[in-house]
Every structure is written in C-alpha cells, then in structure tokens.
Amino acid sequence: MDTAARAAHAAHAAPAAKLGKRARNRRAVEADILRVARGHLATSGAAGLSLRAVARDLGMVSSGVYRYVESRDELLTRLIVDSYLSLADAVRAAHDAVDPDDLGGRWDALGRALRTWALEHPHDFALIYGSPVPDYDAPAERTTEAGTAVMALLVTLLEDARSARRVPEASGLGIPEAPATAALGALLADPMFAGTGIDPAMLAQGVAAWTLLLGAVTSEVFSQLGPLPDAPALFETLLGASRHLVVTDASAN
C-alpha cells in the first residue's frame, strides 16, 4: 500500500480522536470524495466519473479536489482498491462465521456473501468484475494486493477440503488431468500455494467452481438472462453446482 491508500484505509480503522483539526478534516473530506464518487459511479458509470461533478456535489470548486486526489485516474484506482477491500471484508466475515469443519457451509457462505455484496453494490462490482474501463489501466502495484484477498480465502478452503479428503475426483467432473496441468501447474509455484498439497486438478476444480459462481453473480447483476421468475432460487441452484465441484457432500464424509 502506498501512503494514500494507507491513509484512506486508516481513515476507516483508526480512531479519529487525538488528531488536529486539519488531519480530521482531511480524512473526512477524503472519505466524502470517495463516497460521492461512488455515487456518481452508480449513475454515470466509471467512464463518466468526473472530478468536476464530484467537487460540485461537495460544494467545492473543481480545482479543490486536487488537494486530495492526483487526477481522475487516481481516483478511479482508489475506488477500485476500495471495492476490492470492501468485497473481501464482506466475504471473509461471512466465511469466518461458519464452523471451519463445515466445508460446504463455508463455500455457500462465501458465495452468498459475494452475491449479496454484488447486488448491494452493483457499480462497484462492475468496476472490478465488469468490462475494463477504456483509457484506464489499473496500476497493478496498487490493485493486485486488494484483488487477491478473496482468492487467498478460496485457496484456504480448497486446502482444508483437500486435507479432509473431501475434494471430489476431478475425472468424475469432466476435468481431465492433462489440460489442467498445462493450464495451472505453473501457477502452483505462487507463494499463495506454499505449504499446501493442492495439485493442478484440484486447482482446476477450484477455478471452475469460482468461475461458475462469479458467472452466476455477473449474470444476475447484469441481467444477462432477462427477467427471471425467482433469481434467488436460481442462484442457490448454481451455488450448489459450484460447491459440488470442490467439496463432496457431507454425507460422503
């Protein structure tokens, strides 16, 4: 995290007391800018995010926001990082509230939290999982860390399922070993997997499950299937199918 990101994050966490007027005000304004910008995201989309409009909403002159934000793109980056953190917080909280031995329950909690967050923050969701914003390249050094938090959670769950011998056989799921190894073998060198016994096929199952889950949420948030009679029930169905790819039923335990 660079200074700005750390400050923004600290603004949520650290107690605001014991700070001078200036520092307190700065944090408040920083938070206001993000809040208002997030609101604009909802109505104008990322491409239409405008510093002038944000300033206007804050009753500030447009040049004023440059005391807080380097440029329009930097504001976008902050919104992205913030969205990743907010999503990861929501998902982690839901996941951690479940009995660690209830592997299926952990998957379900994670999936439901993802869906709930996405439906509550559709534009933040679009920002991180929708079409890339034209003329904008997210600086990897600022977004990657926040972006991998959810992935780390998935790896933990997968490893726990493995050591409990609850990961279903890949071959029974239509996942042949050869392409899985070609596709993902190299990825297992990532420090994220250090100390785990995850093999390429298992990782492929995890990726498939995550892809199905994310696809289900994307499809609902962007209404890709048109109007549905019962979207929550459809999600539960797809959630079950995705869970089935990584964790065997408890009865088989």
Place this chain on the structure above:
Amino acid sequence: MDTAARAAHAAHAAPAAKLGKRARNRRAVEADILRVARGHLATSGAAGLSLRAVARDLGMVSSGVYRYVESRDELLTRLIVDSYLSLADAVRAAHDAVDPDDLGGRWDALGRALRTWALEHPHDFALIYGSPVPDYDAPAERTTEAGTAVMALLVTLLEDARSARRVPEASGLGIPEAPATAALGALLADPMFAGTGIDPAMLAQGVAAWTLLLGAVTSEVFSQLGPLPDAPALFETLLGASRHLVVTDASAN
C-alpha cells in the same frame, strides 16, 4: 425488426446490384458508420462512443450522420443488435458443422466458437456481456430477438441430449430439484421450449453449463484472473467441466 434494422440486415444479405446509386450509396455509408463506430468502441468504449468522432473518421461533417442514424443511442442499439447477430452466426456455424449425434462435440464447438468470437471482438463482447452502459437502456423490442438466438441453440442441444438419454442426473451434480423447479419451472412455459421434454432440473443444468462457459470466456477476455501461463488449456478444462453438466461422456452411451 423495424425498418432501420431490416435495412441494415439486408445490407449484408441481399445482392447489391439492381439498386440505384442512392440506395447503394446509402447501404455503403450505413455499413461504414457501423464499421467505424465499432472501431471507436474498441478504443473509447461504449460510454465514449461519439457521433462526432465517427463522422470525423468518415470525412463527414458531424450533422451528416443524422441522415443515417437517429441519435447516439440508436447507433449503440444497432451495434448491440449487430453484435448479437454476429456472435450467433459464428456459434451456429461452428455448431452446425459437427455431426448431430456427437452431442459432446456440439457443446465443445459451441463453446469454442463463443470464446474465439469473444477474443476476436472483445469490445463487442463487452457490449453484450459486460457492464451495462450507463444512461442507456437497450430497447427490448430491438435486442431481444437477436439476443435469444444463441439460447435457442442451447435449447436444441439440450433437447437432443434429453431424447438420447445423455443428460446426466441432476442430483449427482449438486443440483437439487426443489430450487431448480422454483427458479426455472415457470420459464418452461416460454414458446422456446414448446414440444421439448425438458424439465426444470435439466434446464438448471443447461443454465449452469452456460454460466460456467460464459464465466470462463468473460474471465479470459477481461483478464480477471491476472496473467495465466496457458489460457487456452484453462479454457479447455473449463469447457470440459461445463460439458459434463449437460452431456454424459460418449463412452456411457
């Protein structure tokens, strides 16, 4: 289809001969506008699509394009309809080239064609399967028909698998019957399913397979998983997992 859409479509299909200069020119300019607009989509995104920029690229004065296009939004609608048609053509062609009895092969052809088309036309793909364009509502009467073409193909494949008794058991896939019926039962009244024997669980399997497939393509086109060592191999893996949800292996035949 309204007049404009029919004309645009006819421009591809009907022979251009036997037309007056005026009509020929109009078709050519119409096609030029769509072509150039598509190019702008690639660099500026849907939100940044500008009639003035399109006109400029065509060496025309900005007001000139209003002879061909009602408004910026209408141009967007045409691009969307065109994208759906182009995708459906590509997918149908690939699907129809496979032996009808090779159900797994048909699914794979369909999936691979979707992926290829998406990678070749990432911005058209984003237009129809990415974040919704802010301040723009696609008029259903113009986009729905084009948008359901791929779905119709999936329904045919699913029905063929059913009558060949090659649809796997839903319960073995983590798809319980109750939520599937709640979620999708009502949908089966759609004329699309008339004359088929598809039941809610099968439809749920089809939706799950499609969601996984589309999720895999979206994730690759938008690089949601970061850089991958071998994206085609990963796709093949996910394709296999998705196929497994709707068609049993040929050996089980």
Place this chain on the structure above:
DNA sequence: TGTACATCAGTGAACGCGCGTTCACTGATGTAC
C-alpha cells in the same frame, strides 16, 4: 425520351453544455522558538 418537380445527402454555423488540469491568490491552521 425529355422535362419539371420532389426527394435526399451532405454542409457549415450555431446552441449550450461539460470536461481535466494549471495557476496565482487568500485566509485559516499548525509549529518552533
């Protein structure tokens, strides 16, 4: 086949608007002594 009139394509100017970013400035808050 030739002419008179109607239709259409494309022009150029104008409308009112919003944008990102820079810059020199004033007045308030903080800090060192």
Place this chain on the structure above:
DNA sequence: TGTACATCAGTGAACGCGCGTTCACTGATGTAC
C-alpha cells in the same frame, strides 16, 4: 504562553478541448408525366 513563520485548504479565473443536436442551405439523384 505568546509570537513569527511555514504549511495547507480552498478559491476563482482561465486554458483548450470535445460533445449531441438543430437548422436553413445547396446541389445531386430519382420519379411522374
């Protein structure tokens, strides 16, 4: 604790730019007789 100086927040004007859309117009193409 009080004063002098340094830092910072926010202002207002300006820069050069692009946008969608309307309108009256000219000149070319098409059509009816």
